[in-house]
Amino acid sequence: MSEHAGGQETKARRRLAEQLAEQKAAEAKRRRQAWAGAFAGIAVVAVLITVFVMVGQRGDDPLESAAGTPSTTEEASPEAPEQAPPPAPQLPEGADPALGTKPTVTAGEGELTKLTVTPLIEGTGPKVETGQAITTNYVGVFFENGEEFDSSWGRGQPATFPIGVGQVIEGWDKGLVGVTVGSRVQLDIPAEQAYGDGAGGRPGGPLRFVVDILAAQ
Structure with a gap:
């Protein structure tokens, strides 16, 4: 073999060796990229598993738990306040404290034929005069059975009206004029x-009222 031919063969071998080395390097790079992608996928799966495990420890249904638990930044709704009892009536000076409590009114006995005024508590104030506006608390029941049909106590405030001038029923006009302020009287009417x-939906028949005179002016 000539010296020239030998030189060409050596160059060809070097080129072949270089090509093989480049192919091996490219294949190694592809393997590294594949492994990197696989590791990244495994890391993502691990993170998701961790999240699901943590959520599972907080409750079976995370949406339900979130809906049922108020945010720490929100104040809990206050409970509905209890309804306050009606205020006690303002009593005249020196009046019997019993006037501050609703009386118990029962049915009458027998046949009622005339207006009857029965003092239950004697007041020490001035006497009620015709034409004055009086302030009262009262309970009204049917004379025959004691069933209540009206009461200022249930409305939480006394009633004020002129007396003796036909603005109320005759039994009140005649029964309350002359009664002293601070008194509690029973009117059988x-x-x-x-x-x-009882036409027009009003209570019919004989009636019984217990009336407290709180003021007159």
Whole structure:
């Protein structure tokens, strides 16, 4: 073999060796990229598993738990306040404290034929005069059975009206004039001095009222 031919063969071998080395390097690079991608996928899966495990420890249904637990930045709704009892009436000076409590009113006995005024508590104030505006607390029941049909106590405030001038039923006009302020009286009123037979949805028949006189002016 000539010296020239030998030189060409050596160059060809070097080129072949270089090509093989480049192929091996490219294949190694591809393997490294593949492994890196696989490791990244495994890391993502591990993170998701960790999240699901933590959520599972907080509750079976994370949406339900979140909905049922108020945020720490929100104040809990206050409970509905209890309804306050009606205020006690303002009593005249020196009046019996019993006037601050609603009386128990029962049915009458027998047949009621005339207006009857029965003092239950004697007041020490001035006497009620015709034409004055009086302030009262009262309970009204049917004379025959004691069933209550009206009461200022249930409304939480006394009632004020002129007396003796036809603005109320006759039994009140005649029964309360002359009663002293601070008194509690029982009025047994026959139907003809009350609402008669009860037309128009009013209480009919004989009636019984217990009335507290709180003021007159």
